[in-house]
Amino acid sequence: MEGNLLQSIKIRATRALARRLPACRQIVPLLSQAQDRKLSWRERLTTKLHLLTCTFCTRYVRQLEFLRTAVHTQTQSENTETAPPAGAPRLSPEARARLAEALRQKQEVESPKSKVER
Amino acid sequence: MISPDLPDPSRWLEEYGDYLYRYALRRVREETVAEDLVQETLLAAWQSYSRFAGRGALRTWLTGILKHKIIDYFRRASREMQIDPQAEEQLEHDELFRPSGEWAGHWQAQAGPSGRTANPASAVEQQELWQVLENCLGHLPQRIAAAFILREMEECDSAEICRALAVSPNNLWVMLHRARMQLRRCLETHWLGSC
Numbered sequence: 001m002e003g004n005l006l007q008s009i010k011i012r013a014t015r016a017l018a019r020r021l022p023a024c025r026q027i028v029p030l031l032s033q034a035q036d037r038k039l040s041w042r043e044r045l046t047t048k049l050h051l052l053t054c055t056f057c058t059r060y061v062r063q064l065e066f067l068r069t070a071v072h073t074q075t076q077s078e079n080t081e082t083a084p085p086a087g088a089p090r091l092s093p094e095a096r097a098r099l100a101e102a103l104r105q106k107q108e109v110e111s112p113k114s115k116v117e118r
Numbered sequence: 119m120i121s122p123d124l125p126d127p128s129r130w131l132e133e134y135g136d137y138l139y140r141y142a143l144r145r146v147r148e149e150t151v152a153e154d155l156v157q158e159t160l161l162a163a164w165q166s167y168s169r170f171a172g173r174g175a176l177r178t179w180l181t182g183i184l185k186h187k188i189i190d191y192f193r194r195a196s197r198e199m200q201i202d203p204q205a206e207e208q209l210e211h212d213e214l215f216r217p218s219g220e221w222a223g224h225w226q227a228q229a230g231p232s233g234r235t236a237n238p239a240s241a242v243e244q245q246e247l248w249q250v251l252e253n254c255l256g257h258l259p260q261r262i263a264a265a266f267i268l269r270e271m272e273e274c275d276s277a278e279i280c281r282a283l284a285v286s287p288n289n290l291w292v293m294l295h296r297a298r299m300q301l302r303r304c305l306e307t308h309w310l311g312s313c
Contacts (some may be wrong), residue, residue: 023223026213032295035271036276057229063231063302070238070305071270074248077241078141079181085245089143090136095153098192099135102157103127106164 018053022046027054031061035068125167129158134177137186144250145188145267147256155191159184162292185272192264195281199261200225206259209296210304228303234310247309252306266297 027050034099039047051058086088091099129162130170138159143153163170171181225231238244255263265283270275274282280290284304 014205018224019220021213023221024225029292029295032298033291035298036291037295039160054224055233056225059231059233063236064298065305066235066237067298067302067305068270070251073238073244074251076245077274078144080138084136084140087138089140089149091139091153091156092149095139095149096131096135098292099131099153099160100128100155103131103160103164103299106161106220106234107127 012055017049021050021053024050024057026056028040028060031057031064036062125164127164130160130163130176130180131156134180134272137177138180139179141184142188144252145271146191147252147263155184158187162187163168168183188272189274189282190266192268193207196261196264196283199259199264201261202259204294206262206296209258209262209300211299232306232310234306236310250305250309251301254301254308257304258300261298262293263298265293269294 012045012063030039030047034047051061135156138156139152142155143149143265146152146155159180163180166183170176214226216224216226238247255266261283263283265279268279268282270277276287277292279285281289283290285293
């Protein structure tokens with residue numbers, strides 16, 4: 001009985017809070033911006049409170065994190081790559097020949113500069 | 119005095135050409151552009167080889183030069199990119215939020231973000247996830263994709279991207295928000311949905 005009462009009070013309070021706060025539509029841009037800049041304290045408070053009341057936006061944050069991790073995992077494996085992944089794109093023979101020719105020509109007109117570092 | 123060996127850029131091409139090409143292709147997503155960037159990179163590397171002088175790994179050094187070339191490319195390309203305000207605005211997916219009523223502006227009950235998560239468990243899965251993501255990126259308007267790629271793949275800071283794409287910080291944040299909203303939606307459909 002008492003548990004039920006507490007539960008319903010909690011739900012009502014959450015809903016009342018949610019209605020007074022900016023809606024999800026205003027919050028989601030801030031959730032993205034949190035990945036790019038430091039939010040103001042007011043923005044942080046608003047988003048924190050909103051997240052307390054909103055399952056969907058909490059999931060949205062998780063999806064943004066998932067997206068970022070997915071990209072970073074890929075770029076990191078790129079940095080440490082020792083052998084090309086199977087089926088990975090390569091320079092075509094034509095492109096390779098063109099590049100080799102461009103390098104050769106450049107080498108002919110200019111000898112390596114022994115620039116002095118400034 | 120140890121002087122670095124005379125550079126031989128044709129050997130760099132042999133050894134690192136494919137690597138640099140893939141690196142560029144993942145970002146600029148156009149084969150001929152990626153080829154040109156590799157060429158520019160090797161030429162620039164050859165000219166400034168004295169500054170490398172054998173410190174660190176050659177591949178890392180070449181990749182560093184390529185990164186600059188990629189940002190330069192986006193700077194040039196962004197001047198010619200078509201801006202379709204309507205298409206860009208659609209990426210915010212207004213239809214996912216309730217238009218009116220007591221809960222106006224909140225997620226539609228049926229369209230809210232899904233609770234499913236699926237981190238790739240293996241390298242193969244990671245590769246699959248990346249393919250899905252690349253596909254999703256391919257459907258973004260060019261300059262939105264450029265902003266996302268510079269921010270998340272190149273990990274440039276906002277100021278640098280603003281300079282490259284000639285947009286204000288506020289403008290950039292809107293672009294990134296739109297990119298992420300669309301990409302996470304695309305992943306929800308094509309990656310999380312299939313698990």
